[in-house]
Amino acid sequence: MLFAPELAPLDPATSPYGLATPAHLALLRKFGLGFLPTGQMVHPHPDSIPAWLLEECPGLRDPVALSKSMPKVDLEALAPVAAPGPDAPPLASLTLELGSPFTFDVFGGRHGENQARYEQIGDVVALHVEWLLMLPPFGLTLGTVPLPGKVPVSAFLDASPRELELLRSRIYFSPNYATCERLVVLIQGKGAVRPGQWARSLIMNDNMEAGAIFPYLREIFARGLGVIVLNPNNNHVEFPGAKRLPIPGSENAIAHTLYVWENFIRPAACSSIDFVVHSFGGVCAVELLAKIEHRRDFKRINQVLFTDSFHDDDVLPRSTRVWLSKNSVNFAASTLPAGTKIGRPSEGALQVSAGHPRHEYSSCKAMSMVMACLMDKAQFRQQFERR
Incomplete structure (x- = not known):
């Protein structure tokens, strides 16, 4: 560590x-x-x-x-x-x-x-x-969670002033994220992966293009969109003397996602927000949806594109499931050819094959489909409505 x-x-x-x-x-x-x-x-x-x-x-x-x-x-x-x-x-x-x-x-x-x-x-x-x-x-800009001056009061109970300075999690965003018309939010899965990674094992054993988000960034920037890259797995900092303190606003993956929404994404000027999330990142996204769906800022969310997400539609409020059925796709690990409709429950995300049976490959294998849906949600979904 x-x-x-x-x-x-x-x-x-x-x-x-x-x-x-x-x-x-x-x-x-x-x-x-x-x-x-x-x-x-x-x-x-x-x-x-x-x-x-x-x-x-x-x-x-x-x-x-x-x-x-x-x-x-x-x-x-x-x-x-x-x-x-x-x-x-x-x-x-x-x-x-x-x-x-x-x-x-x-x-x-x-x-x-x-x-x-x-x-x-x-x-x-x-x-x-x-x-x-x-x-x-x-050329992404580094930001920190929590923001200076927005540290939860509870953090002051166990940490010294010097330790509070070091209790930070890193996130990254494009220079235009606060002013762009459309913003893409990238959230990786759970575990050892950090910002910029979909799958550490692929970076180390296959290649950078397969395991990192770089191909996505190139496609996003080519289309003039803004981006923000979350860091949901950096939740604690180790200090000498076996002291381990939680990072305020990033105590766990869901808390991190909520903090970034409230303090970075919500204040941004964008009118349309798309999520591209992998694995447990899907859980973070749907937890956010469930918490804010009755707020005005929820209307800015255009869609959620999952890559082999771990979220469970059945435990979500019905209103969230209905919204997902119209505004989300899960590109799932499957032996079926890429783009094959796997099925869709009456409420919840449309299920489409990512084109590879292994979980960690879902993001890189589904990228062309993710980008097609990102740029024209209606046209992408229409091909599956006819099946």
């Missing part, structure tokens, strides 16, 4: 490509992840780094001293990082030294050590993806 972010976030306006220390580069070369663009020292806390990693990259023991003693490397001069294009090779081929796909078992079948290594690399992947969100061609 990554330690609390002690430093201010990267400002892409003043450091568009950022700087990294040789220790960063060595670590990322080892795991074939390219370069981590960062204008600050963002390391795992030494207490959370496994011994094997410290032995291989001892500079991680003291990142502050490392940043002062070692020359910084200009990433743009070495290898500028940008989101892969449509014909980009898989992530594994970006390796500078290994030249081979990710291997899980490197400890002779000792699952605990292999899993610890996998999780540690996953944390590096998460940071890597988040920095790419802020770089060209995407």
Whole structure:
């Protein structure tokens, strides 16, 4: 688990490509992840780094001293990082030294050590993806939950002033999100995935295009839409002394979604809001719908597009189910060809095959259908009404 972010976030306006220390580069070369663009020292806390990693990259023991003693490397001069294009090779081929796909078992079948290594690399992947969100061609802006000055009173009970400063969850949005006509809200599933990821396992084992939201961002921006990327799984911060505090406004995935709606999305000027949500992100979306459906701002929601959602229509209020039956599609994991109607209950989301039987592939395989529905809901749904 990554330690609390002690430093201010990267400002892409003043450091568009950022700087990294040789220790960063060595670590990322080892795991074939390219370069981590960062204008600050963002390391795992030494207490959370496994011994094997410290032995291989001892500079991680003291990142502050490392940043002062070692020359910084200009990433743009070495290898500028940008989101892969449509014909980009898989992530594994970006390796500078290994030249081979990710291997899980490197400890002779000792699952605990292999899993610890996998999780540690996953944390590096998460940071890597988040920095790419802020770089060209995407240029997303980093926001925090809670907003300064909008911290729930309950948070002051157990946290010191310094700890309160660090109790923040990161979200990302396009520069035009507050003024655009149409806004797309992206919510990932539950677990280790962080902003910018649909499926961490696909990023690490297949390629960035399959597991990250980058293809969606390119399509959304090409159509002139705004976007906001949520971070529902970052709910606590670890502090020294085994102290673990909840992030105010992001205590759990649903609380995070509600906070972002009230403090970021609701005040925005957009007249039309579309949700694209994966897995447990569907639960977050329908919980939001159920809570606000009798409010005026509910009318701004155009539709919810699920990719193999975990939500249960049957537990929702009937009025929410009726709304979903007219304004939502669930692109579900299925062995049926992509775009095949699986069925639709009398109330609830239209069910359509995503074109792949595995849950984690549903977002990448259904993207063309999601975008078609996003741009013309009536026309997309009409083809299924006739069946």
